[in-house]
Structures are given as structure tokens and as C-alpha cells.
Amino acid sequence: MPKETFFKIDEDKRERLLREAAGLFAERGFNQTDMAQLASRAGIAKGSIYNYFESKEDLYLYVCRDGMQRSREAIYGRMDPEWDIYRQIEHIFRQGARFVQSHPEYLILYANISSAGMERFSEQMSLEVEKYTADHLKRLIRRDMQRGLVRDDVNVNFAAFMVNSLYIILMASLVSSHFKIRLQEYLEMGDDFTEAALEPLIQGTTNMINNLLRPV
Amino acid sequence: MPKETFFKIDEDKRERLLREAAGLFAERGFNQTDMAQLASRAGIAKGSIYNYFESKEDLYLYVCRDGMQRSREAIYGRMDPEWDIYRQIEHIFRQGARFVQSHPEYLILYANISSAGMERFSEQMSLEVEKYTADHLKRLIRRDMQRGLVRDDVNVNFAAFMVNSLYIILMASLVSSHFKIRLQEYLEMGDDFTEAALEPLIQGTTNMINNLLRPV
DNA sequence: ATACGGTGACTGTCCGGTCAGTCATGCACC
DNA sequence: GGTGCATGACTGACCGGACAGTCACCGTAT
Numbered sequence: 009m010p011k012e013t014f015f016k017i018d019e020d021k022r023e024r025l026l027r028e029a030a031g032l033f034a035e036r037g038f039n040q041t042d043m044a045q046l047a048s049r050a051g052i053a054k055g056s057i058y059n060y061f062e063s064k065e066d067l068y069l070y071v072c073r074d075g076m077q078r079s080r081e082a083i084y085g086r087m088d089p090e091w092d093i094y095r096q097i098e099h100i101f102r103q104g105a106r107f108v109q110s111h112p113e114y115l116i117l118y119a120n121i122s123s124a125g126m127e128r129f130s131e132q133m134s135l136e137v138e139k140y141t142a143d144h145l146k147r148l149i150r151r152d153m154q155r156g157l158v159r160d161d162v163n164v165n166f167a168a169f170m171v172n173s174l175y176i177i178l179m180a181s182l183v184s185s186h187f188k189i190r191l192q193e194y195l196e197m198g199d200d201f202t203e204a205a206l207e208p209l210i211q212g213t214t215n216m217i218n219n220l221l222r223p224v
Numbered sequence: 225m226p227k228e229t230f231f232k233i234d235e236d237k238r239e240r241l242l243r244e245a246a247g248l249f250a251e252r253g254f255n256q257t258d259m260a261q262l263a264s265r266a267g268i269a270k271g272s273i274y275n276y277f278e279s280k281e282d283l284y285l286y287v288c289r290d291g292m293q294r295s296r297e298a299i300y301g302r303m304d305p306e307w308d309i310y311r312q313i314e315h316i317f318r319q320g321a322r323f324v325q326s327h328p329e330y331l332i333l334y335a336n337i338s339s340a341g342m343e344r345f346s347e348q349m350s351l352e353v354e355k356y357t358a359d360h361l362k363r364l365i366r367r368d369m370q371r372g373l374v375r376d377d378v379n380v381n382f383a384a385f386m387v388n389s390l391y392i393i394l395m396a397s398l399v400s401s402h403f404k405i406r407l408q409e410y411l412e413m414g415d416d417f418t419e420a421a422l423e424p425l426i427q428g429t430t431n432m433i434n435n436l437l438r439p440v
Numbered sequence: 441a442t443a444c445g446g447t448g449a450c451t452g453t454c455c456g457g458t459c460a461g462t463c464a465t466g467c468a469c470c
Numbered sequence: 471g472g473t474g475c476a477t478g479a480c481t482g483a484c485c486g487g488a489c490a491g492t493c494a495c496c497g498t499a500t
Contacts, residue, residue: 046348053447055234123339130402166428169410177389186338186346190354194385212382218256269481
């Protein structure tokens with residue numbers, strides 16, 4: 009979606025623009041992000057951005073897609089497809105949590121496509137974002153159901169839906185101020201979200217999933 | 225938080241303003257809502273709104289709180305505290321889904337306090353919104369654990385967190401265009417969200433919760 | 441010299457909040 | 471019951487700041 013010019017410029021500059029754009033869009037939201045401020049943070053002129061992208065909207069979409077790919081790479085990259093579902097889920101939750109803590113901006117971008125006035129973006133992006141995970145989870149559940157690792161009376165679709173819902177909420181809880189407060193209220197914890205404090209969260213959540221899916 | 229004047233005016237007018245404000249804030253989000261347009265929809269002058277509220281922000285907070293109370297009333301209103309946890313959860317999910325379908329605006333307002341740039345609102349509202357449900361769910365789980373209706377090896381806090389997470393996601397799936405698309409992808413359903421199509425959703429989700437919590 | 445990326449002042453639009461003035465109501469006094 | 475006055479809700483033109491996108495010009499490399 010960028011113009012060709014964007015791929016001809018210095019790689020540093022390109023990365024800088026993408027990084028600052030992700031940061032600002034995540035911090036302020038789409039509408040409240042000021043293109044002049046973005047330009048100045050990225051160390052380029054406002055006009056230059058319009059040499060690379062047709063519009064603010066185009067830039068936003070590109071930044072979102074780029075973030076989705078980076079996230080996917082970080083989370084699914086080092087996962088062995090032969091691991092059983094419980095190990096894969098734990099891996100996804102742990103890698104996801106780590107990635108989200110070091111790059112909260114991409115998760116915030118994801119969360120924002122579901123907020124008011126963003127419908128035009130979700131029409132363009134939601135399926136693209138969700139399809140990959142949905143397919144993967146369902147395949148995994150079916151496979152391990154056949155292997156006798158998952159109880160056969162659960163509904164595959166609902167189970168996948170539930171696992172991914174927990175994932176989304178947990179990740180949002182590391183990042184959004186509302187969901188952080190909510191998490192603290194439910195789990196009666198402080199506001200320590202360092203890597204060490206993460207582990208019990210992951211264990212607690214994946215344990216629930218185990219309880220639900222393991223044959224009795 | 226409104227000025228005294230707001231409570232002295234005609235009740236019709238007050239209701240009209242609150243209704244249109246909830247609608248517009250939900251449709252456009254806080255920043256994109258135009259006070260002049262709101263005034264015209266509510267059939268009053270822009271200046272009048274500033275006779276009732278200090279600022280756009282004040283109005284927004286009041287509309288959110290008002291929506292929260294209406295939702296709570298609709299959902300918890302006709303519930304017998306003696307019902308067991310499974311019946312209560314089913315009741316909450318069903319009443320919640322119905323209310324959200326007839327008044328999507330309030331859920332959208334809730335969802336929006338977790339989006340980018342809304343931190344100042346979540347500091348003021350999140351605890352207030354979540355505490356009630358969190359306390360209720362935990363109490364319920366503990367009570368029915370003692371009664372032998374809930375397996376005693378689940379972690380109360382995580383279980384409450386999980387139930388409420390599913391509730392939030394399911395409600396969001398009835399309302400946000402992103403979560404609608406996601407729900408359709410997971411459950412391989414069409415875009416029919418009439419009252420009849422709701423029941424299997426509620427059954428599916430509450431079944432998962434039953435599987436998880438019932439003693440084996 | 442030509443092509444192309446870079447630039448930032450400029451433009452038109454939008455919008456939150458203000459305020460000086462209007463008007464309906466109700467009350468006191470005749 | 472009529473006159474005059476006080477109160478306070480109502481109004482919308484206006485102001486000032488913000489901001490997306492444009493464009494005419496610049497510098498540089500070939």
C-alpha cells in the first residue's frame with residue numbers, strides 16, 4: 009500500500025518512521041495522532057510522509073499489518089508444530105506476553121481496530137488478523153482430540169474461541185490501563201508486571217485451559 | 225457531576241440529551257463527537273449543554289456512569305441470589321446479551337474506555353465498573369464450592385476472571401464490527417444475530433463454563 | 441539538465457468552549 | 471387582574487487553536 013518511493017529510501021529512515029508511527033498511533037489513537045508531530049519524531053518532513061503514503065489512513069493500515077507480521081513472527085516463529093496442544097498453548101501465551109511487554113504498541117493497535125469509529129479499518133483487517141490463529145487453534149484441537157489428548161465432548165469451535173478469548177484478554181491486561189486495573193481487581197495483585205510476575209499469570213490461565221480440555 | 229441546572233429541566237429533555245449523547249459517543253467515539261451535532265440531535269442549543277455540564281469530558285463520564293447503572297439494573301435486576309452459580313451465570317449471559325442487543329451503545333461506551341488515549345477515563349471509571357461483577361462472581365464461586373457444586377481444585381480468582389472474560393468477549397462480539405467478524409470466523413456462522421441465533425451462543429459459552437467448574 | 445526525493449509554510453476546515461443578549465415564568469405590589 | 475421586576479434557562483454567532491493535506495521550491499546525484 010505505500011508508494012514505491014517508500015521502498016527506495018534509506019532503511020533506517022523507513023524503520024524510524026514505522027517505529028514512531030506505531031508508537032504514536034498506539035499512544036494517541038488514529039484520529040488524535042498529529043502527522044506533523046509524527047514527522048518531527050521520525051526526523052523527517054511532513055511532506056515526505058505524503059511522498060511515501062497516500063494518506064494518514066494508508067499509513068495506519070500499513071503500520072497495523074506490519075505490526076501483525078512482527079507479532080506473528082515473534083510468537084509462532086520458534087514453535088515446533090509437533091508439540092502437543094498444551095505445550096503449544098503455553099508457548100503462545102508465554103511468547104505472546106513477552107512480545108507484548110517489549111512491544112506494547114502493536115497490541116494496542118490491534119485493540120484499537122475494535123473501538124468506535126474504526127469500523128472502516130476492521131472491515132479491512134479483522135479477518136486477516138484472526139483467520140490465522142483461528143485456523144491454527146481449531147486444527148490443533150482436532151488433531152489432539154484424535155490423539156486422545158483432548159476430551160472428545162467439547163465443541164471444537166467454542167473451545168478455540170475460548171482459548172483465543174483468554175489470550176486476547178490476558179494480553180490486553182498487560183497493556184491497556186483499563187484491563188490492567190481489571191486484572192488487579194480480579195487477581196488481587198499489585199501493579200507489578202515485570203517478567204517474573206508474568207509467570208503465575210500464564211500458569212494460572214493455561215491451567216484453566218488444561219482443566220477444560222484434558223480428558224477426565 | 226452535572227451542574228444543578230441539569231436536574232431542574234424538563235425530564236424529556238434530559239432523557240433526550242442522555243440518549244443522543246450515548247448514541248453519538250458510541251457511534252463516533254469521544255473525540256470525534258461534535259457537540260454542535262449532539263445539540264442539534266437532542267433538539268437543544270449547544271450553549272445549553274454547557275449550562276448542564278462543565279465540559280464535554282464531564283458529559284461523557286456522566287453518560288458512561290448512567291449507562292453502567294442501566295445495564296446493571298437490566299442484568300442483575302431480576303436475579304434470585306439463591307440460584308446456583310450455573311443458573312446465575314446463564315441468567316447473566318442471557319440478560320446481558322438481550323440488553324446489549326437492544327442498547328448496544330452502552331457496551332460500546334464500556335469498550336471504548338480501554339482504547340488509546342482514553343486512559344484518563346479508565347482511571348476514573350474502570351474500578352467502579354469492574355468491582356461489582358468481580359466481587360459477585362468470586363462470592364458465588366466460593367459459596368458454591370462449599371456447597372460442593374464447584375470443583376474445589378480451581379483457583380477462585382482465575383475462575384472468576386475467566387468467566388467474566390468470556391462474558392466481555394461475547395458481549396463485544398454482538399456489538400463491535402471487529403469482534404463480530406472474529407466470532408463468525410471462529411464459530412463458522414453467518415451474520416445473523418437475531419434473538420433466535422443468540423441462544424446457541426449462550427448455550428455454547430455457558431456449557432464451556434460448566435465443563436470447567438462442575439465437579440467431575 | 442533532468443529527475444527525484446526532501447521540505448515546511450500555507451490553506452481550508454473543523455470544533456470545543458464562550459458570552460452577550462433573549463425570553464418565559466413567577467412573584468410582589470397595587 | 472394588571473404592571474413591573476427578578477431569575478435563570480436558552481441561544482447561536484463567534485473565537486482561537488488544531489490539523490490533514492498541498493505545493494512550489496530546493497538540493498543532489500547521475
